[in-house]
Amino acid sequence: MSTVPDAYSPRVLGHFAQPVHAGDLQARYPVEARGEATEAGGGCQILLTAGTEGNAFREVRHRVLGCPHLIAAAEELCCRAEGQPVDAPALFDRSELMAVLDVPVEKSGRILLLEDAWQALCRALKRSAGRATEATDDQR
Amino acid sequence: MSTVPDAYSPRVLGHFAQPVHAGDLQARYPVEARGEATEAGGGCQILLTAGTEGNAFREVRHRVLGCPHLIAAAEELCCRAEGQPVDAPALFDRSELMAVLDVPVEKSGRILLLEDAWQALCRALKRSAGRATEATDDQR
């Protein structure tokens, strides 16, 4: 009967209070890349950066201008990705992410935006990995 | 802004609590008469009785089936009439009666009914007085 959004879930509140993956890469990695996405009006902006080594995510960071759900989703994503193989299947599972964080449906657009940024990051990683391989090849 | 009838005026409450003229004549008088009036549906009924002597009201009594305002008005009328000459002008002054008792306008119909009873009483008194005079004449 009410249309007020429910309280943020404890997980969203936790990530929002301590977004430990917010910011920039803390070290240098053999392969580094970034992926960005911006909402039409500019109200939401997402920047993801990642460093990989031996085909695994070593560090993933986010910078988000957006609502608490978006910040929490980015944080959750970074947590999950770190340590995983770059080509691990379904690292980004939108509906699972929304469920685990209790994101209201009205906000699916924002999670789609995060997916855009993630895919941009993955594409950029592939490109960088290609260049890195070439560089290694050159060194041989 | 409100359509609730105001509290009954203290005078109405007083007459209603102690309608000392309610009932029947307490003595016999040379001239006695009664006047009645009844509302169409029978919801209000008024009976006035009076005894006169030497062309003056000696005793006036009422019996009323009706609202507190009507009982109070009858009581007020009886109070006023007693001691007055039978032909005193304006013994029944409707608007004055309504003003002194704070009768709401919606109830003017009831006061008109009282006036009917009063006029019936006065007519009956005149007839009785005529008969009484004849009787006296006969005795001479």
Place this chain on the structure above:
Amino acid sequence: MSSERPAEVIYLDHAATTPVDPEVVRAMQQVLSPAGTFANPASTHSAGRRSHARVERARRQVAELLHTEPDCLVFTSGATESNNLAILGAARNRAHRGRHLITMRTEHKAVLDTFAALERDGFTVTRLSPDENGLLATATLEAAFRDDTQLVSVMHVNNETGVIQDIAAIGAACQRHNILFHCDAAQSAGKLPLDLARLPIDLLSLTAHKFHGPQGTGALYLADRTGCNIAPLMHGGGQERRLRPGTLPIHQIAGFGAAAELALAHQTEDLARLRMLNDRLWQGICSLPGVLRNGAAELAFPGILNVSAADVDGESLLLALEPVCAASGSACNSLSGEPSYVLRALGRDDRLAQSAVRFSFGRTTTIQDIDRAIDKYRFSINKLRSIGPAVERLAG
């Protein structure tokens, strides 16, 4: 007619409104205290979310009273608004389904006047008369159905006599004919069992102040069935499923919820007590000549005892009864001064209807109150008759 006027009133007008239960007052005070959940439940900050939770707790309390789901309830300012919202909202929203509406002549003003307004807007209204017991026979209702009938509104408990309609049968008839059924339960909710999980009712109005809750808050129940969509009366904000905008009054709703919880907890004992009080009062006065009960005891809600007396004026009787406070006809009709149709339907002539006094009882009514009312009623009837013309006529 007596001159002693104790300050203490004996309040026997619970069908008009009831004193708020001290436990209800406590629930309201909690909200109203400086640390209370006063924030706007529509606000997203923590204070607003606590208010929201408080409102939803109350909604669950009311839902439990009615054996329904919280989502089926829209909070309003009382049964007058609920009736208007249900009737105007359904009729206007469903005008394409037909413009014929059915109600009863014995409904409350908030229903009758609303139908009159729809009539002015071009709807056709059939106003059914009850039988000599005040009841609506299902056959009478079904005979009134037309192809374009879209809405029926029949009250549960009559506010003047306490007569209880068979809303299960009425609702079933409506359902068979695919007609929306609204029930004004202002006089029954919180007092008689109401199981909306089973009853075939589409829309139901209730109000807190008739069962020891606060005045100015009520609800409209809307069954979770297709076809129960109604148009709002007011616009702005998205509160209450867009059916009732405006900042929710949390202390009021909290009080409503607390009253509902109390009513449910005490329902059986309350009803038994009301029956006892009703019987006691009637036994105490029925030996007076010319005194008649309006509405058969076995057909009526025991919280109301409506009695007529020959050769007595109702208004004078009420004044004579003071400090016993009772009502003449319906509290809501007392403004118009019209003789009650409800009593005429029971076969009372205008004079008897006019003399009717409605005594109504609540959780706080005591046996002492009843005994005082018996004394006062007997005394007043005798006194008023003694100064009236009937005695003289009998004597003369």
Place this chain on the structure above:
Amino acid sequence: MSSERPAEVIYLDHAATTPVDPEVVRAMQQVLSPAGTFANPASTHSAGRRSHARVERARRQVAELLHTEPDCLVFTSGATESNNLAILGAARNRAHRGRHLITMRTEHKAVLDTFAALERDGFTVTRLSPDENGLLATATLEAAFRDDTQLVSVMHVNNETGVIQDIAAIGAACQRHNILFHCDAAQSAGKLPLDLARLPIDLLSLTAHKFHGPQGTGALYLADRTGCNIAPLMHGGGQERRLRPGTLPIHQIAGFGAAAELALAHQTEDLARLRMLNDRLWQGICSLPGVLRNGAAELAFPGILNVSAADVDGESLLLALEPVCAASGSACNSLSGEPSYVLRALGRDDRLAQSAVRFSFGRTTTIQDIDRAIDKYRFSINKLRSIGPAVERLAG
């Protein structure tokens, strides 16, 4: 972003609703106590007459606040209802005079949505834009007048920015053209002086809960002039000049009256205090880069301070501000999540509008509250920017 979460909230959302003043609570409690004046004011018995007197006392208190006569006030359930009653009631009742209506794009939802409903019913609505200060120029209004214009509705104080319209000039223009003028004074009544004996206003809405009175009670003022007749929204019973049926909620109305009396008594000091609090908050945060005040201080009611901040998300800012409770845009619009038109009218782009926080103060707001809000706002802005992409872009 901070992990400490004291239980004590710092409530700076008084434009949404206010805590009820303890004196108001006392007035309400008196009515709600077992010996209180709870009876139905429409009842003619002594208890009812006492309730009636209690209601009329409160009506006088509200009338005094507005410098008008008690007879000009109709009690409602709040400003949403008053706005609906005024606008729907006037438009429908006066349709023969014309079907053109004028309002502003910066009105509250309860006005905007009501006009939208009339539009669906075949009325024509002109929605005027304010100037860059949020104000309606009289010339703009007069240019919109048509031969068939029958009603103008313009709010007094805007609920998002506090901008104050020149309702005297607007009313005078309407009066010159013989057009009815309704004013939504929900945000000003009880806070700014309102002299209805002098102001050319025909209909005015107010609500108690915006000035430390109870939620769920308000009033509509109707000038005692011919032409101010409106149609009711609801039907049944003859209460409130037949404009608003339903049992009057006495404790609510008593609280409303008490709040009005307090507001009038404290008006000058309250306003001075709000000005001081507003200045202090603004001085404390304006040195942050990219922070803008929405609505010029000299044009706005000082109980509201609306600020935007570049490169910050409003919803995250509100969460970061906790336990400081403030609002994003209007409390009533926060349900829809739409960007506020009001701020765009002041020249803010969607991003700046989206970041806006409305701080609003009341009689209980302390300097400590303000200082806490300053700290929290500065900390939150810095923190959110530090984790946002703008910093990186500047750095990179």
